[in-house]
Amino acid sequence: xxxxxRARRAARRSPGRLLDKGERAKLSGATGSEVSLLGSxxxxxxxxxxxxxxxxxxxxxxxxxxxLYRKAHITAEDWRYVxxxxxxxxxxxxRPTRAKRLPDILTPEELRQILEQAYRDxxxxxxxxxxxxxxxxxxxxxxxxxxxxxxxxxxTLRVRAGKGGKDRLVLFTADLAHQLRAYLxxxxxxxxxxxxxxxxxxxxxxxxxxxxxxxxxxxxxHIHPHSYRHSMATFLRNQGVALxxxxxxxxxxxxxxxxxYARLSLGVAREEYDRAMASLSRQPTAPLDHVTQxxxxxxxxxxxxxxxxxxxxxx
Numbered sequence: 001x002x003x004x005x006r007a008r009r010a011a012r013r014s015p016g017r018l019l020d021k022g023e024r025a026k027l028s029g030a031t032g033s034e035v036s037l038l039g040s041x042x043x044x045x046x047x048x049x050x051x052x053x054x055x056x057x058x059x060x061x062x063x064x065x066x067x068l069y070r071k072a073h074i075t076a077e078d079w080r081y082v083x084x085x086x087x088x089x090x091x092x093x094x095r096p097t098r099a100k101r102l103p104d105i106l107t108p109e110e111l112r113q114i115l116e117q118a119y120r121d122x123x124x125x126x127x128x129x130x131x132x133x134x135x136x137x138x139x140x141x142x143x144x145x146x147x148x149x150x151x152x153x154x155x156t157l158r159v160r161a162g163k164g165g166k167d168r169l170v171l172f173t174a175d176l177a178h179q180l181r182a183y184l185x186x187x188x189x190x191x192x193x194x195x196x197x198x199x200x201x202x203x204x205x206x207x208x209x210x211x212x213x214x215x216x217x218x219x220x221x222h223i224h225p226h227s228y229r230h231s232m233a234t235f236l237r238n239q240g241v242a243l244x245x246x247x248x249x250x251x252x253x254x255x256x257x258x259x260x261y262a263r264l265s266l267g268v269a270r271e272e273y274d275r276a277m278a279s280l281s282r283q284p285t286a287p288l289d290h291v292t293q294x295x296x297x298x299x300x301x302x303x304x305x306x307x308x309x310x311x312x313x314x315x
Contacts, residue, residue: 103230104221108283111231117217125209127176127183128193132210132228134277135170136250139203139225145192147184152177157192159251168251171273239276245269 074082087093106114111133119126132142141159149158155177156169172180180192191200201209207225214223221227229250236246248269 104223104227105234106219106221106223106227106231108235108280110217110219110221113217114214114219114223118213121213121216124183124193125213127179128206128209129213129228130176130179131172131193132225133232134172134176136229136232137170138229139206142193142225143191143201143203143206147187147189147192150180150184150192152181166251166253168248170249170251171270173274173277236273236276239279241272241276245272249273 069079115126115129118129128142131137135142135157137145137157137159144160145157149160150156151158155172155174157172159168159170161167184192190198193201195201195205210225210228211223214221233246233250236249237243
């Protein structure tokens with residue numbers, strides 16, 4: 001009650017002030033009559049931002065709705081239906097608006113710098129960053145890729161149950177296929193990219209690697225795994241690749257391209273993709289051609305014979 005009283009007095013003194021986290025927790029315990037006693041101040045503050053009074057009323061409403069849903073044993077699917085019907089009954093159209101910010105896009109020169117830094121830090125880090133850019137994978141999809149999902153001859157990765165529960169194939173270049181072949185060696189199972197403990201990287205660890213590499217490079221942009229997905233899509237579009245092909249490679253859902261075989265037919269997509277990626281090699285400082293020696297898997301495998309790039313066992 002003491003905390004609730006303090007929150008009441010703070011709301012009276014500054015009715016337009018925004019509610020902080022602690023005050024929201026205090027006011028959430030107020031009853032409807034208590035909330036009404038906080039004063040007749042405006043519920044919306046400066047620049048349309050909700051105030052403490054506004055949020056306290058909503059928190060009280062949330063508690064009432066939660067009790068009702070709990071009593072009715074509402075499931076997640078039930079909630080979606082009920083929420084949709086309530087919105088329709090109340091005439092609420094559209095979704096809440098939020099600021100739309102353009103993502104940071106890497107230039108070819110910045111990509112080259114980051115790749116060089118990643119390969120200097122560790123060959124595996126270079127492979128991870130390059131795979132992000134060439135495939136446009138989400139971080140959750142990358143950590144779920146296993147060795148059987150990689151087809152080096154067709155240069156495809158199979159994404160199983162990606163966003164929206166959809167399977168799809170993504171492409172990568174012949175040079176990356178050569179490096180992945182050298183990195184995997186004789187390994188036929190497990191995650192595509194493994195740590196020194198032979199376990200799959202977590203999504204959090206991949207994010208840390210990507211951010212650390214970009215920070216050491218000195219690129220003045222907010223770089224994270226999704227940045228390479230944005231950069232790949234932007235690069236393909238700038239090279240004239242059709243929008244529907246970009247959507248196919250990224251796995252974006254579209255009413256005109258929802259058929260299963262449309263997502264799996266990569267004939268035209270492969271030609272467009274290879275033509276666009278080949279243009280990087282024709283630049284004076286090609287970002288994807290600076291590695292002369294493909295990185296090998298750095299974990300010792302004493303039980304497996306060493307092999308060269310042709311697949312022959314070394315003597």
